[in-house]
Every structure is written in C-alpha cells, then in structure tokens.
Amino acid sequence: xxxxxxxxxxxxxxGLAAFIAVQSLQLQVPFSYEPVxxxxxxxxxxxxxxxxxxxxxxxxxxxGEWPAPALALRLLGVLGLLLAYALLFTRLGFMPSSFLVVxxxxxxxxxxxxxxxxxxxxxxxxxxxxxTAGLDIGLPGGTWLADIL
Amino acid sequence: MFDFLIEGFGVALSPLNLGLAFxxxxxxxxxxxxxxxxxxxxxxxxxxxxxxxxxxxESALILLAGIYTGAEYGGxxxxxxxNVPGDAGAVMTTLDGHPLAKQGLAGPALGLSAVxxxxxxxxxxxxxxxxxxxxxxxxxxFGPAEFFALMVFAFSSMAxxxxxxxxxxxxxxxxxxLIATVGVDGGTGVMRFTFGMPELYDGIDFVVMIIGLFAIxxxxxxxxxxxxxxxEDDMPPLGRVFVSLKEVLYCKGAMWRxxxxxxxxxxxxxxxxxxxxxxxYTTEKRLSDKEGTFGKGDMRGLAAPEAANNxxxxxxxxxxxxxxxxxxxxxxxxLGALMxxxxxxxxxxFTERPEVAGGLIASLYIGNIVLLALNLPLAGVFARVLxxxxxxxxxxxxxxAFVGVYQLHSDLTAIYLMLIIGVFGYLLRKLGFSLAPxxxxxxxxxxxxxxxxxxxxISGGDAGILWQSGISLGLWIAAAALxxxxxxxxxxxxxxxxxxxx
Numbered sequence: 001x002x003x004x005x006x007x008x009x010x011x012x013x014x015g016l017a018a019f020i021a022v023q024s025l026q027l028q029v030p031f032s033y034e035p036v037x038x039x040x041x042x043x044x045x046x047x048x049x050x051x052x053x054x055x056x057x058x059x060x061x062x063x064g065e066w067p068a069p070a071l072a073l074r075l076l077g078v079l080g081l082l083l084a085y086a087l088l089f090t091r092l093g094f095m096p097s098s099f100l101v102v103x104x105x106x107x108x109x110x111x112x113x114x115x116x117x118x119x120x121x122x123x124x125x126x127x128x129x130x131x132t133a134g135l136d137i138g139l140p141g142g143t144w145l146a147d148i149l
Numbered sequence: 150m151f152d153f154l155i156e157g158f159g160v161a162l163s164p165l166n167l168g169l170a171f172x173x174x175x176x177x178x179x180x181x182x183x184x185x186x187x188x189x190x191x192x193x194x195x196x197x198x199x200x201x202x203x204x205x206x207e208s209a210l211i212l213l214a215g216i217y218t219g220a221e222y223g224g225x226x227x228x229x230x231x232n233v234p235g236d237a238g239a240v241m242t243t244l245d246g247h248p249l250a251k252q253g254l255a256g257p258a259l260g261l262s263a264v265x266x267x268x269x270x271x272x273x274x275x276x277x278x279x280x281x282x283x284x285x286x287x288x289x290x291f292g293p294a295e296f297f298a299l300m301v302f303a304f305s306s307m308a309x310x311x312x313x314x315x316x317x318x319x320x321x322x323x324x325x326x327l328i329a330t331v332g333v334d335g336g337t338g339v340m341r342f343t344f345g346m347p348e349l350y351d352g353i354d355f356v357v358m359i360i361g362l363f364a365i366x367x368x369x370x371x372x373x374x375x376x377x378x379x380x381e382d383d384m385p386p387l388g389r390v391f392v393s394l395k396e397v398l399y400c401k402g403a404m405w406r407x408x409x410x411x412x413x414x415x416x417x418x419x420x421x422x423x424x425x426x427x428x429x430y431t432t433e434k435r436l437s438d439k440e441g442t443f444g445k446g447d448m449r450g451l452a453a454p455e456a457a458n459n460x461x462x463x464x465x466x467x468x469x470x471x472x473x474x475x476x477x478x479x480x481x482x483x484l485g486a487l488m489x490x491x492x493x494x495x496x497x498x499f500t501e502r503p504e505v506a507g508g509l510i511a512s513l514y515i516g517n518i519v520l521l522a523l524n525l526p527l528a529g530v531f532a533r534v535l536x537x538x539x540x541x542x543x544x545x546x547x548x549x550a551f552v553g554v555y556q557l558h559s560d561l562t563a564i565y566l567m568l569i570i571g572v573f574g575y576l577l578r579k580l581g582f583s584l585a586p587x588x589x590x591x592x593x594x595x596x597x598x599x600x601x602x603x604x605x606x607i608s609g610g611d612a613g614i615l616w617q618s619g620i621s622l623g624l625w626i627a628a629a630a631l632x633x634x635x636x637x638x639x640x641x642x643x644x645x646x647x648x649x650x651x
Contacts, residue, residue: 009580013320020327020342027339034602035610038334038341041598042327049323055316061581067373078372079572082365085551086564094552102544109372111540119541127548135201137556 006060013053020046077108093142098124153499154278157507161515166211169204170512173215174519180216181223182534183542186367188220188238188462189479189585193363194546196486197356197553206490207508213486214466214509215516217479218270221422221462222520225262225455226532230255230384238422238458241430245443245450252446253388256528260392261448262455263524265404269456270517272408273415273463277470278510280416281499284471288496291472293603294615298624300597303418303474305628307586309635310417310424318586321577325590326597328353335595336602348562355485357554357567358591362584364550365571368543370578384536387529400452403433411457415464421477421585422458429457463513470494470506475592478585485592493596 024042067075081104088097103120111119131137160166180191192213199212221238228239229246242262249258291299308318331342332352343349407429414425433453434443443450465476473495475481487494487505498506524531554567574584601615608614616622 005580023342027341029337029339032337034336034606036602036605038337038339041601042330042341045323045327045330049320049327052316052320052323056320059316061314061317066579071373075369075372078369079568082368082547082568082571085547086561086568089551089555089564090561098548101547105544105547106540109538109540109543111538116540119544123541123544123548127545127552131552135198137201137552138559139552140555140559 004060005063005066006056010053010056010060013056014050017046017050017053020049074108078105081105081108090140091142091144093145094139095124095128096142096145098127151278151282153282153503153507154511155507156503157509157511160207160504160508161211161511166208166508166512167515169208169212170215170516171519173212174219174222174516174523177216177219177221178223178520178523178531179219179534181220182226182531183223183537186546188217188224189482189588190363190367191220192216192479192482193359194549194553196482197360197556198549199486200356200489201556206487206492206502207505209490210483210487210505210509211512211516213483214512215519217483218459218462218513218516219520221459222263222266222524223531223534224458225266226259227535229258229262229451230532230535238426238461239454240423241426241454242451242458244430244454245445245447248444248446249448249451250385253386254446255385255532256387256389257392257396258448258451259387259528259532260525261396261400262451263521263528264392264397265400265407265452265455266459266524267517267521268401268404269408269411269458269460270463270513270520272405272456273412273460274510274513274517276409276412276416277463277467277513281467281471281506281510284467285496285499288472291496291620292618293600293607295618295621295624296473296600297597297604297615298621298628299418299472299474300593300600302624302628302631303468303593304586304590305631306418307589309631314581315632315635317580317582321582321584321586322590325587325592326594327590328358328587329591329594330598335599346562348560348566352595353566353570354557354563355489355592356557357563358570359482359485359588360550360554361567361570362574362588364546365567366574366578366584368546368550369571369575371539371543374539384532387532391525396448400449403437403449403453404456406436407433407453407456408460411460412464414457415461415476416467418468418472418474418476421465421479422461425457425461425464426454429453466509466513470498470509471496473596475589478583478588481585481589481592485588488592 020042024039027039029037029039081101085097085101099120102123103116106116106119107113128139131139161170176195177191180186180195181188195216196213199209204212224239225242227233228242229250232243232247234240234243246258246262304322308315331349333350334341340350410429410432411425414428430450430453433449437449465480468474468476469480469484473493475484484494492502492505551564554563557563577584604614605612616625
C-alpha cells in the first residue's frame with residue numbers, strides 16, 4: 001500500500017472518531033424523560049466519521065503539494081511569531097508587541113529591514129489610533145510596563 | 150405581501166443604515182480586491198469589528214451583506230488583471246477576463262464585469278424579493294423532523310456540488326458539526342468535550358472559529374505564495390476606463406441568462422458562486438461561441454460568470470433567510486452572525502422580525518446601486534490595491550485577527566484557540582479540503598441536533614417521525630438521489646467524466 005497523506009489523515013480521523021466515541025460514552029447523564037440524551041448525536045457523528053475515513057484510507061486522493069523543508073521552516077517561523085504575539089500581547093502591550101511582530105512578519109514575507117521597520121511603526125501606531133480613537137476598543141496597555149512604572 | 154419590503158426600505162434608508170451599506174460596499178470591494186482574500190475571509194476579518202460598533206441586528210447585517218456583495222465585486226480585479234482568482238467563484242472570470250486585459254482592454258473588462266455583476270445581482274435580488282416570502286410561507290409548515298431532513302439534504306447537496314472530492318466535503322461537514330457539539334448540552338446541562346476548561350463551556354466562539362479557520366490559515370497559506378509573482382511585476386495597463394454601451398448591449402443575452410441561472414444555483418443549499426460561474430460559462434459557451442472566441446477574450450465569456458457569480462451570491466440569501474439553511478460558506482458565516490444576535494433565521498423571520506429580513510433585502514437593492522456607482526469610475530483606484538505587497542498585508546491581517554478576537558472577552562485563551570484552529574484550517578486546506586462545509590457544519594450543527602432531539606421527543610423515541618411527512622420524505626429521497634447520482638452518472642456517460650478528471 002502506498003503511503004499517502006490521505007491514508008494518514010484517514011487513520012488519524014478514525015482515531016479521533018474513537019476518542020469522541022469513548023468521551024461520549026463516559027458522559028454522566030442525569031435522568032431525563034427525553035428519549036435522546038446528549039450521547040447519541042456525537043456517537044452517531046463518530047460512527048459516520050469513521051466510515052468516511054475508512055473510505056479515505058482505502059481510496060486516497062492525490063497527494064497535495066507539501067512545503068519544501070526551507071518553506072516549512074519559515075512556516076514554523078510565522079507560527080512562532082503569532083505565538084509570540086499572543087504571549088506578548090497583554091504583557092508588553094498592544095503597540096510595542098505589534099511593532100515587533102509586524103516588523104518580523106514583514107521581514108519573513110520578504111521585506112527589507114528598513115521597509116519592515118517602517119511598516120512596523122506605521123501599522124502599530126495606525127491601528128492603535130484606529131482601534132482606540134476610531135472604534136473605542138480597549139487595547140492591552142502591557143502589564144510589564146505597568147510593573148516597571 | 151410586500152409589506153416587509155416597504156418596512157425594509159424604511160429601515161435601510163435611515164442615514165445610519167445607508168452609510169453602513171456604503172461603508173460595507175467600499176470595504177468589501179477593497180477586501181475582495183486584496184490578493185488572496187475572498188469574500189469569506191473579508192467577512193471573517195471584518196465581522197468582529199462590526200460587533201464592536203454596537204450596532205442593532207439589522208444594521209450589522211446590512212453592513213456584513215454589503216461587505217459580502219462588495220467582495221464579490223472586488224474579487225474580479227485580480228482575476229482580470231493578474232489571472233489570479235481571488236476565490237473559487239472567480240475562477241471562470243479569468244478565462245476571458247485576463248485575455249481581454251492582455252489585449253489592452255483591462256479598463257473596459259473591469260467596467261463590463263461591474264455592469265454584468267449589477268445585472269446579475271439585480272435579477273437575483275428581484276427573485277429573492279418574489280420567492281423568499283413564498284418559500285417562507287411553505288417553510289412555516291416545517292416541524293423539527295422536516296428541518297432535520299432539510300439539513301441532511303443541504304449537506305448532501307453540498308457534498309455533490311462542491312465538486313472534486315465528495316468524501317472530503319462530507320468529512321469536513323462532520324468535523325464542523327462535531328466542533329459545534331463542544332460545550333454545555335442545552336437539553337441536559339451536561340458538559341461535552343470541554344475537558345474541564347471553563348472557556349469551552351459556552352462552546353467554541355463563532356468569531357474565534359471563523360477568524361482562526363479563515364484569516365490565520367490564510368496567513369500561513371500566503372507564505373507559500375510569497376515567492377510567486379506579486380502584483381507589482383506584470384499588471385497590464387488599464388487602457389480606456391469606461392466600457393461602451395455597444396459592448397454592454399453585445400453581452401446583454403449572456404448577462405440575463407447567466408443571472409437567472411446563477412440565481413437558481415444560488416438558491417440550492419450548499420452550492421455557491423463557484424458552481425454558478427462554471428455552469429453559466431459552459432452554458433454560454435455552448436449557446437453563443439459560434440466563432441470559437443471564448444477563452445481568447447470574448448466579452449460574453451466575461452459577462453456570463455460575472456453575472457452568475459453575483460446572482461448566486463444574492464440567491465443564496467433565499468434559503469438562508471427563509472429556511473435558516475445557508476446556500477454557501479459565506480452565507481453560513483452571515484447566518485452565524487445573526488445567531489450571535491439571538492435571531493434564528495427561518496420562516497418566522499418575515500413575520501416576527503420584518504425589519505431584519507426586509508431591511509436586508511432592501512439594503513441589497515441599495516448596495517447594488519452603490520457598488521455600480523463606486524466600481525465604474527473607481528476601478529483604477531481599486532486596482533491599485535492589488536499592488537499592496539504581502540509584507541504589509543499579512544501583518545495587517547494578523548493585527549485585525551488578534552484585536553478582533555481579543556476584544557471579545559479581553560482574554561488570551563481565545564487567541565490561543567484561534568491559533569490552534571488556524572493550524573487546523575491550514576492542514577485541512579493543504580489536504581484538499583474546502584472550508585465551506587466545515588463552517589456550514591459548525592453553524593448548522595447545533596440546530597441539527599436540537600431538531601433531531603425535538604422530533605424524537607415528540608414521537609417518544611420512534612425514529613419513524615423523521616420521514617413520516619411528505620416534505621421530509623421528499624427531502625430524504627432528494628438527498629439520497631444527489632448522493633447516488635455522482636456514482637451513476639459517470640457510468641451512464643461511459644467514463645467521460647473520469648477522463649476529464651484525469
């Protein structure tokens with residue numbers, strides 16, 4: 001059997017279906033007059049998912065184009081940046097964290113350093129004005145900064 | 150019979166709502182024109198901001214519908230100028246649109262596509278006005294069993310119509326429905342799949358879901374396209390800016406035929422602009438391509454899919470407003486948006502909330518005129534949006550996504566959840582899934598389970614109730630027929646479709 005992305009996906013989904021089924025069966029349901037409780041629907045879905053995934057295992061489609069190692073590394077870089085943005089968002093505050101992440105993202109997407117830095121400044125400051133003054137959204141001011149001051 | 154429309158125009162013509170229709174059309178066109186961002190991404194990114202404005206339901210819907218129809222207009226820019234369709238619905242537009250642009254007729258091509266879009270949308274909005282109240286009257290007779298059957302029908306029609314891979318469409322829909330089961334079960338108060346996390350008790354937030362699924366996965370996908378050419382290199386000159394009346398009249402047959410066709414396809418649940426564009430293009434080609442000019446820059450080949458695209462966008466409001474079943478991925482997002490306002494679209498909406506149903510339909514009339522007025526003279530300005538480099542676009546999307554999700558509850562859990570869903574969405578797209586069934590399943594999942602359980606509780610657990618009435622039996626048969634046909638048809642056509650697929 002050829003190892004195809006769809007086969008792996010099918011197997012993973014069958015695992016997911018099994019997990020859902022086990023989780024649903026373990027639900028503690030209080031007594032109720034309703035003929036159908038909260039278990040039946042997810043159980044049915046899990047069964048359906050398992051059947052559909054089996055089809056995928058036996059009749060996989062074409063393998064898609066997967067990123068080359070260099071690109072995969074940059075993908076992880078983008079993900080890492082987004083994660084860093086999430087981590088810094090409330091701690092460092094909206095403006096500084098946005099500036100750093102925007103500049104780094106722009107760099108990853110092919111901007112030169114000066115362009116990336118200018119983009120960072122303009123987008124961070126511009127969106128801060130738009131959100132706080134224009135749309136009246138409260139943005140995080142940064143807990144680290146507050147601690148220092 | 151048209152009381153709702155009169156009331157609707159009263160709502161839509163208020164200064165606030167007029168302004169929102171205009172704003173939506175403008176933002177939608179801009180977002181639709183941005184490379185790689187189709188209507189659904191545009192709405193996903195802009196929706197949370199619409200909420201922060203604290204608008205009443207009908208105003209928010211008018212804004213979002215404006216963005217939706219505007220994005221359909223804007224999506225044609227990159228198709229015509231760069232041969233890069235902004236979304237699946239615009240694929241057919243490239244076939245004759247881009248050759249026209251290369252012949253130095255980019256300006257007239259953009260103008261013609263605006264006029265065809267206007268004609269197609271107008272036909273469909275009139276159709277919507279006529280048919281929606283009628284369908285709503287039929288739909289009032291629907292009980293839980295009928296609604297359950299209807300949703301099954303919607304999913305199977307989607308699995309078949311979405312094209313290349315019905316199994317993956319079905320899996321996507323099941324995954325979407327499963328995501329909808331997370332949280333407190335309404336019937337019993339039991340926690341399902343929350344794993345002890347209080348943030349999940351209310352289920353996975355709609356905004357988190359669509360921003361993660363669409364915006365974040367789009368950021369990751371864009372990285373792959375970053376190496377490929379960007380708009381700056383080879384944008385053809387626009388040439389003369391206006392399309393001549395003669396050219397428009399030359400295409401009038403293609404426009405109204407495709408408009409009607411697009412409307413009908415849009416009404417079918419689960420089938421959207423991509424199917425409408427493809428069907429109308431092939432139909433028009435068969436009817437009018439006498440000299441073999443289609444595909445080489447025939448104006449009719451551009452007018453047909455453009456009219457059909459926009460007609461199906463308006464047509465997909467019919468099942469959404471009357472039955473609560475979205476006709477496309479984008480209307481599924483709009484449906485979810487309505488649910489956030491505690492409005493469940495369905496037959497009762499025309500009688501109970503006429504200001505919402507009528508206001509939306511009236512605003513579609515207004516928005517359509519606004520779009521034509523914006524797009525004819527400003528095509529050159531919008532075209533410049535295409536040259537925005539990705540290194541500006543991607544960080545801007547990231548900021549909009551983060552702020553949009555953060556402002557919901559001012560907490561970070563939602564942001565982490567959004568990132569996880571984004572990776573999930575990226576993997577699905579790389580594996581050849583379309584996201585429309587996932588979002589449709591997610592939006593309809595809760596209703597589907599409710600209706601199933603309500604039906605079975607009426608019958609005391611007898612599953613027979615699900616196909617007892619004529620309506621539901623018909624829907625089950627139609628759903629089954631749809632699923633069987635793709636297996637049968639290739640055999641009937643003697644392997645013709647297989648050769649095409651190969």
